[in-house]
Amino acid sequence: MERFNIEESLKEHGIRRTPFRIELLTLFAEAKHALSHHDITEKLKPGQDRVTIYRALDAFVEKGLIHKVPDVHGAIAKYALCSHDCSSEKHEDDHIHFVCHKCEQTYCMEDIHIPKISLPKGYQKDHSDFIIHGTCESCSNS
Secondary structure, X not given: OOOOOHHHHHHHOOOOOOHHHHHHHHHHHHOOOOEEHHHXXXXXXXXXXXXXXXXXXXXXXXXXXXXXXXXXXXXXOEEEEOOOOOOXXXXXXXEEEEEEOOXXXXXXXXXXXXXXXXXXXXXXXXXXXXXXXXXXXXXXXX
8 A cells, every 4th residue: 555644644533643553554555464452552652541542443434544344353453554545435445354364354455346246135245254364475485
């Protein structure tokens, strides 16, 4: 994903630019894989309140800056940066996610979209999840 201006992105998505939110969004911009809450707290400056982190993550998801990533275990939420054209009105993260069974990291495959599926009459899609399990490039080379 191409680099973008963190502060400008917060402004464009209607999110107040605080030092904490800038630091948090920078983590996502620099991450090569989806981040769990544990990953985030490990990388942030010590002393950040858990509730503040969750509120910021919820605001980022609501405004289309990041998206929740399906997790192989189903209990641990992971988050990843959205494409630049997501917003609170148009939040499209219909791409494939890849979970490495060795390092347990989750990667967004933004260039590989979930195929369109025609549902029977009366069914309406909210969102789709598509996860491929295997070995990532880093683990394959080691």
